[in-house]
Amino acid sequence: MKFIDEYRDRESAEGYARALRRITTRHWTLMEVCGGQTHAIVKFGVDELLPPGVELVHGPGCPVCVTPLELIEKAIEIAARPEVIFCSFGDMLRVPGRDRDLLAVKSAGGDVRIVYSPLDAVTIAEKHPDREVVFFAVGFETTAPANAMAVFQAAQKGITNFSLLVSHVLVPPAMEAILSSAQTRVQGFLAAGHVCTVMGFTEYEPIAARYKVPIVVTGFEPLDILQGVFMCVKQLEEGRHEVENQYARAVRRHGNQPAQQLVDEVFRVVPRKWRGVGEIPQSGLGLQPRYDAYDAELKFDVVHRVLDEPKECISGLIMQGLKKPNECPAFAGVCTPEHPLGATMVSSEGACAAYYRYRRVAFDPQGEVQGHGR
Amino acid sequence: MCLAVPGRIVTIEGDDPILRAGIVDFSGVTKRVNLSYVPDAKIGDFVLVHVGFAISTVDEEEAAKVFSYLREMGDLAELVDQGEPKP
């Protein structure tokens, strides 16, 4: 496929690996923020091409993984109501709640549907005026314009049986939370390319300056990631800490302005709880008060549920770059994609699931050779 | 979750900027995509599509730079290697 295949070229990848080896003189720890990048890194073995001094740790960039338990419980409670058609991206269905997931609600007769786009949920609402259609609006800045448009179109068309359960998170505040933690090992960031297609990258400039870390906006294919790592290490070796754009084929400095305008029309910045990390100020999006009628938490009166996370799951440490999945005692034993304890084992972009799928052989305590993949 | 796939715009319809949509071709698989966030995109342009929305146009000139950057780095590295022979 054009704009994909050429960025998987082995020879160019090795070229980047060689160039990287030439410039690396010390140990550097970089974090890739986005779960899509984590998935590509582990799948294509990008980390195995890096010189031993360059380590990649995996960031909090999987919206499925950081959705807190209490929101999953709210989703389950709403989805179980007989009048509700609950629509969601497929990834959310298997995220464990306290004692069941959305898939269990579906098997028990709940009307839970997987949709490709939030606009599909609006169409379902139009077709079923007698039912309440709720869309589980999960995502980063990349997805916010789509969810904003769903609400905006519903309002324009006068559709009143549609609402969003909003769990939107923002990337820059999470990066700051990681950098300001005393234990952080992160010396440079690969910023999430698709988040930046929407938001641009001016937000990162004060972060790079304040914490003296290079931030390279990076794409998702193996060559993009290798070039991003190269640019980041080059800055570190030269003592620079700037924001650079590796993914210029899709990212402009000020991002996508029509998309930002509609996001601002529908959403506002709010504090948000991140699963395994805790509450981060100004790190999420909630609906603007003028769109209260589209807020499922208000409509179904589930605002004040509070719940703690299960103790055994260390996904919070993994998403802050302090641990790797195979350092979790539950990894591949008690916790597997079939029986996940944490969301990082569910989503294909979760670090635990990526390690389980592509790296299990290396970590299998019995040393049994097991097949890759599902 | 933030997966976005590049595809080529085949048709564009709708005068209302909010409802602007079209068919996008992903190497043979076609899908209807909302185009309101890429108001300048034309038929034949490549766009990045995420959950049914085009969120950016792909700049073909920039797209090639990943490879030329590598060449530059390769050339530079060789020059440096020649200039500073290791003992």
Ligand code: SF4
């Ligand atoms: S392996 Fe399972 S329990 Fe351990 S951190 Fe990952 S999701 Fe949590």
